[in-house]
Amino acid sequence: MNDIITLVSAAFLLIGSAFALVASIGLLRLPDLYTRMHAASKAGTMGSCLMLIALAIHTTDVGTMSRALAGVVFFLLTAPVSSHLLAKAAYTVGYRLHPTSVTDEMASQDQQ
Amino acid sequence: MISVQSIFDHAVLAALAILCLSFLITIYRIVKGPTLPDRILGLDMLVAIAIGFITVIGIKTGYTLYVDVAIALGLVGFLATVAFARFVLSRGKTEDDILAEAQQAASDARREDRAAAKEQLRRDAGNQARNIDAAASRSGDHHE
Numbered sequence: 001m002n003d004i005i006t007l008v009s010a011a012f013l014l015i016g017s018a019f020a021l022v023a024s025i026g027l028l029r030l031p032d033l034y035t036r037m038h039a040a041s042k043a044g045t046m047g048s049c050l051m052l053i054a055l056a057i058h059t060t061d062v063g064t065m066s067r068a069l070a071g072v073v074f075f076l077l078t079a080p081v082s083s084h085l086l087a088k089a090a091y092t093v094g095y096r097l098h099p100t101s102v103t104d105e106m107a108s109q110d111q112q
Numbered sequence: 113m114i115s116v117q118s119i120f121d122h123a124v125l126a127a128l129a130i131l132c133l134s135f136l137i138t139i140y141r142i143v144k145g146p147t148l149p150d151r152i153l154g155l156d157m158l159v160a161i162a163i164g165f166i167t168v169i170g171i172k173t174g175y176t177l178y179v180d181v182a183i184a185l186g187l188v189g190f191l192a193t194v195a196f197a198r199f200v201l202s203r204g205k206t207e208d209d210i211l212a213e214a215q216q217a218a219s220d221a222r223r224e225d226r227a228a229a230k231e232q233l234r235r236d237a238g239n240q241a242r243n244i245d246a247a248a249s250r251s252g253d254h255h256e
Contacts, residue, residue, distance in 0.1 A: 006116050007119065009171070016127070021130050024135075
């Protein structure tokens with residue numbers, strides 16, 4: 001039982017760090033702010049949440065486990081809000097989408 | 113037979129290495145990032161990776177007091193991103209606008225410089241003519 005918990009925790013750690021790596025590669029390779037925001041806010045949040053869950057699984061202390069899970073809930077609540085706020089501010093100010101973008105829903109909203 | 117503990121240790125080391133790599137990639141994006149929102153997004157990502165680091169170190173050393181630090185860091189990162197977003201909104205112009213304004217100001221300054229130089233030249237010529245007149249009238253006084 002103890003071995004299984006350790007292995008599951010190791011798997012969560014590896015998957016979480018792989019998500020963080022994917023997020024940073026997306027941050028490096030994607031063409032404009034709005035697509036980079038997808039990588040950073042989705043994969044990045046997923047990565048740190050998975051690693052916190054690994055800590056919660058690995059520890060034997062109930063207090064540490066509950067704090068780690070509280071951290072997961074907190075990041076899941078705040079990361080989308082801050083990313084959306086940043087993207088909305090950038091769009092309102094006038095940072096343009098990359099020319100290869102196929103659709104701009106906000107532009108059609110402005111025209112109506 | 114590989115022991116479970118050695119698998120776990122290797123997983124922790126691999127997670128640290130992968131996190132280091134993604135940290136460096138994110139820092140490259142922050143340094144290069146063509147616009148301000150890109151840099152803010154990179155900082156947001158950096159906070160997420162730092163939380164991952166704290167978690168892995170907490171698992172590795174068993175010193176789980178760092179989880180509180182991670183939660184506080186997440187709060188600070190969230191507030192910083194919100195404040196930066198407000199700043200981008202209140203600044204109200206993109207990097208292209210700032211560049212265009214700078215070029216406009218430079219060309220205005222050049223034009224004003226040219227106008228001032230022309231004005232100075234005209235004033236100098238007027239002064240010279242007046243001096244010649246004065247000299248002529250003085251010499252006229254002497255002759256009298």
